[in-house]
Amino acid sequence: MAIAEQHSQATEASGDRSWHGIVLQTLKRNEISLVPYVPDRVLTPLIKNLHADPFFTTFATAREEEAVGIVSGAWMGGRRGAVLMQTSGFATLANVLASLAVPYQIPLIMFVSERGTLGEFNYGQSLVCRTMRPVLDSLALEHHTITRLDELEFIADRSIKQAVTTQAPVALILNPLLTGGKVFDK
Amino acid sequence: MTKNMNTRNTKVMNRFDVTSRLIARLKHEEAVIGGIGNTNFDLWAAGHRPQNFYMLGSMGLAFPIALGVALAQPDRRVFALEGDGSLLMQLGALSTIAALKPKNLIMIVMDNGIYQITGAQPTPAAGIADIVAIAAGSGLANSAWAADEEDFERLVEQGMSASAPSLIAVRIDDKPGVGTTRRDPVQIRERFMHGLGVREPL
Numbered sequence: 001m002a003i004a005e006q007h008s009q010a011t012e013a014s015g016d017r018s019w020h021g022i023v024l025q026t027l028k029r030n031e032i033s034l035v036p037y038v039p040d041r042v043l044t045p046l047i048k049n050l051h052a053d054p055f056f057t058t059f060a061t062a063r064e065e066e067a068v069g070i071v072s073g074a075w076m077g078g079r080r081g082a083v084l085m086q087t088s089g090f091a092t093l094a095n096v097l098a099s100l101a102v103p104y105q106i107p108l109i110m111f112v113s114e115r116g117t118l119g120e121f122n123y124g125q126s127l128v129c130r131t132m133r134p135v136l137d138s139l140a141l142e143h144h145t146i147t148r149l150d151e152l153e154f155i156a157d158r159s160i161k162q163a164v165t166t167q168a169p170v171a172l173i174l175n176p177l178l179t180g181g182k183v184f185d186k
Numbered sequence: 187m188t189k190n191m192n193t194r195n196t197k198v199m200n201r202f203d204v205t206s207r208l209i210a211r212l213k214h215e216e217a218v219i220g221g222i223g224n225t226n227f228d229l230w231a232a233g234h235r236p237q238n239f240y241m242l243g244s245m246g247l248a249f250p251i252a253l254g255v256a257l258a259q260p261d262r263r264v265f266a267l268e269g270d271g272s273l274l275m276q277l278g279a280l281s282t283i284a285a286l287k288p289k290n291l292i293m294i295v296m297d298n299g300i301y302q303i304t305g306a307q308p309t310p311a312a313g314i315a316d317i318v319a320i321a322a323g324s325g326l327a328n329s330a331w332a333a334d335e336e337d338f339e340r341l342v343e344q345g346m347s348a349s350a351p352s353l354i355a356v357r358i359d360d361k362p363g364v365g366t367t368r369r370d371p372v373q374i375r376e377r378f379m380h381g382l383g384v385r386e387p388l
Contacts, residue, residue: 034254034257034258036282057257059282059285059286060282061250061278061279061282062276062277062278062279062281062282063276063278065244065246065247065250065276066247066250066276066278066279066282067250068247068250069244069247069249069250069251069253069254069279070250070251070253070254070257070282071254072251072254073219073250073251073252073253073254073255073256073257073258074254074255074257074258075254075258076239076254076255076258076375076378076379076382076384077217077254077255077256077257077258077259077262077382077384078258078259078379078382078383078384079254079257079258079259081254095243095244095245096243096244096247098243099241099242099243099244100241100242100243100244100247100251103242103371103372104242104371104372104374104375105371105372105375106375
């Protein structure tokens with residue numbers, strides 16, 4: 001078994017101080033109750049726990065931009081949301097970021113499970129990953145790559161508050177150093 | 187246009203006329219999301235209301251945005267106006283809405299079978315696909331073609347008190363939108379939030 005995978009299982013077993021436990025609690029503390037997603041292997045424990053918690057309305061969408069539309073509408077209606085996705089899903093979002101979230105000043109909160117680096121086994125994933133930060137930078141969007149468990153709560157909590165108060169989108173990129181990532185197993 | 191399909195001998199109507207009929211029936215500060223291009227141009231031309239939201243881009247996201255509003259404000263009826271070409275971009279959204287079953291969401295599809303605004307090119311679905319059948323197959327049982335203007339108004343009235351999301355498809359002509367929305371996204375969004383009671387004006 002790969003070290004990263006062992007690490008992942010260890011963090012899953014450690015309850016609330018796991019990366020996904022911290023993300024869930026941070027969402028709740030910031031009154032983010034609507035969480036549409038396009039699933040990802042790494043995000044599975046977070047998605048499972050969101051479904052198990054009645055505070056959250058969480059569901060799968062067919063595409064990531066659909067989820068962005070939903071949380072944008074919800075925010076205008078007074079309810080906060082966040083979107084969960086994988087790197088390749090972020091790559092489908094340039095149009096909706098540039099035509100909805102940014103010009104309408106919507107505090108879109110995105111959690112992106114990062115694939116394509118630190119042990120990627122799929123060449124397509126490693127290529128699409130390289131498009132993510134240039135797209136974020138081209139729109140001058142706030143983004144943070146989270147690698148350490150001890151920094152996760154600070155970065156996520158502060159970034160959510162900044163997004164809401166400045167009415168600007170933010171992307172929180174969950175790096176394999178934090179989550180264990182997805183590793184070649186077959 | 188959808189001439190060769192089983193659309194129950196529906197009349198070819200006009201987008202601005204149908205949109206004006208919808209707006210005239212709104213008495214309870216219902217939200218209306220206008221999809222890109224002609225759809226929101228005619229919504230604008232039908233008379234601006236603070237509960238109207240006009241999209242600038244993001245083709246295909248009128249229904250997802252409306253779903254978000256509907257989930258945030260379950261006591262308010264939310265209408266979404268979308269073109270057939272736009273809907274084809276985001277057919278998966280129909281299943282998402284069917285799964286969540288927001289009873290306060292009413293979707294209206296303006297179907298002329300063409301990308302009118304780009305030069306009236308036919309959509310890939312023109313004369314081939316039936317939008318109501320797609321919606322029903324996506325799990326939206328409460329989907330229907332409006333036979334004529336009176337039938338459209340009847341379906342709108344039904345949607346006002348429905349216990350499940352509804353979709354109304356309208357065959358329309360190839361006319362362009364009547365007005366042009368003022369493209370000021372921050373003001374559009376802020377006024378919409380005032381209209382929904384989320385914020386007070388500064």
